[in-house]
Amino acid sequence: MVRPTMEDVALRAGVSRALVSLVMRNSPKVSEARRTAVLKAAEELGYSPHAMARSLASRTSTVLGVMVSDLHNAFFAEVVDGIDEVAREQGFDVIINTGGRSPARERRALESLLSFRPAGLILLSPVVPATAIGKAAEQLPIVLVARSSRVSTVDTINDDGEQGARLAVDHLVSLGHKRIAHLDGGEGTQAGPRRRGYVAAMEAHGLVPQVVSSEYTDAAGARAIRSLIESDALPTAILSCNDFNAVGAISALEDAGLRVPHDVSVVGYDNTSLAALRHVSLTTIDQPRAEFGRLAAEALLQRVREERTEPVRHLLNPSLVVRNTTAPPGGPR
Amino acid sequence: MVRPTMEDVALRAGVSRALVSLVMRNSPKVSEARRTAVLKAAEELGYSPHAMARSLASRTSTVLGVMVSDLHNAFFAEVVDGIDEVAREQGFDVIINTGGRSPARERRALESLLSFRPAGLILLSPVVPATAIGKAAEQLPIVLVARSSRVSTVDTINDDGEQGARLAVDHLVSLGHKRIAHLDGGEGTQAGPRRRGYVAAMEAHGLVPQVVSSEYTDAAGARAIRSLIESDALPTAILSCNDFNAVGAISALEDAGLRVPHDVSVVGYDNTSLAALRHVSLTTIDQPRAEFGRLAAEALLQRVREERTEPVRHLLNPSLVVRNTTAPPGGPR
DNA sequence: TCTATTGGTTGGAGCGCTCTAATGCTGTAG
């Protein structure tokens, strides 16, 4: 259980510790002969550099910390893919930590991540208060994904939720729907823009918005539908705040003997892998998730390399993915 | 961007660095007066200890590394929840890293994790070769989840796949099914035990096993069903290798005009959140995922604290979760 | 021939912390 140190490698290769250090960092100013000797010794000993000692000594870090608010949501997995790709390309390591959607746990996760003194932090849809983020931002560069911020030292990557909601409404209207309700995401991140986009798009079409309060879950979507049915206010189309909500809505509709999309059309939001399942086949709004990750990592690395001090505010364009849960009112099936 | 050090706190509190160190570690041998003075100074400066320097100096670590082979799979998220819970309880931090189901990326992830010299490592369903795991196990304690190993320094946590498959078959037989096919997980981890359990259970009931080669995905499940239909070999019940496969199977059955469970019953495996969605409502085999995580963390911490050197081989009991995709042959709906 | 210059190499200080052994300081016993 004892790992060899640089000293051991140096001894075995018959060189100084400093030379080993240079080889490990791929310095060009090492003769080929010594380089191979050192690499051979390292290989034989099974040596690999101690990242912490390195970062302590160099007062720099090649680690990017990522806080994922909810590991259960596959949305974030794809963002992480994008981050990973760019980070690896540029020689950075990624460590992940999760906040479990609880501000307290998230705060602890943040602390933990900070204690590694990473080069920078990417927070995926964090729920901690803005002040906590601001405080952390005094210590290192921070990029926020799927959450906005006014702090000038913080970069943000978001999708244009208003536009996404508009795409959905336009699609439904073009199918001939007039009564379209929005199952609202309440306090959830990005729920605001989506709601605003929905309302604006409805009004632009001269239609009456119908916002039903709900949440980002399966069960909440079902509940909202049941309340609509009870109050006899069921429209011909539903725009859910996200895919889970939409799937819950669909199952409540089916339980009530209604057919989707024949009786009611449903549109989700996020294009999670769930939506793509043939069995679900949900019409939804896609966000370029991996692109979120790539842009986040790039923005962060620019700050890390001090190439930029101005904040960046990316607003990516979502797109409509038409599957089998939307049709003209009273249409197929 | 400059964080205060212990020295700064010591200076401000008018004590030595060593004393600050003691306070930070909650040592009992510090007078109340000095303790409060130090804490006050630390608070004022916004000081928090540098985890890396600490671990370097103490030659110990309070970090547990977790390698998740596939972040997209919510199965692992719940295991991580269990790990997190136990680790936090015992004052350990968790850092996560992902291998994206590719041996090369996973290897890199492993390297990266090792470079932090964590106290131990938990690998969730890794796909790296056993030799790589054995090598890492020489350096620190390792626990494997959802993958077995013969290395005596490695602990393993698995579900009893044979028993799970048996539960599923027993359930289907008790409903009256005689022709039950298994959509096999091929090379996937745990596919072997599930297949063996299925075959053994079928034979125990005096029935003829029918193993159809497939994979752990939605699309593969659908493909397998189509091939069964084409070759006119469709049974009255299907035991899929996992939930995704089962959902794919269901959608292919429905596309073919068959009703689930009226015409064909389908059982999944894993009880992912997908299966619980009301819209899917899949009968499946549940694995105690959070329990996997808890046991993994506990096993690891026992090794870390050198309380045990004998390997532990946990084999957890899966359980049957009956939902709406199984019924007697030609039964309801 | 002597001094610059260059490219490879090295010793040693120091990153922020922990840990051991030693120190000072009471208070009590001899």
Added chain:
DNA sequence: CTACAGCATTAGAGCGCTCCAACCAATAGA
């Protein structure tokens, strides 16, 4: 009044590494 605990406190070495300045050929320029 000395001796000796017992306790709180501290100096200093050292964890594994990087980085700087110094060093040492070997070559180039004068």
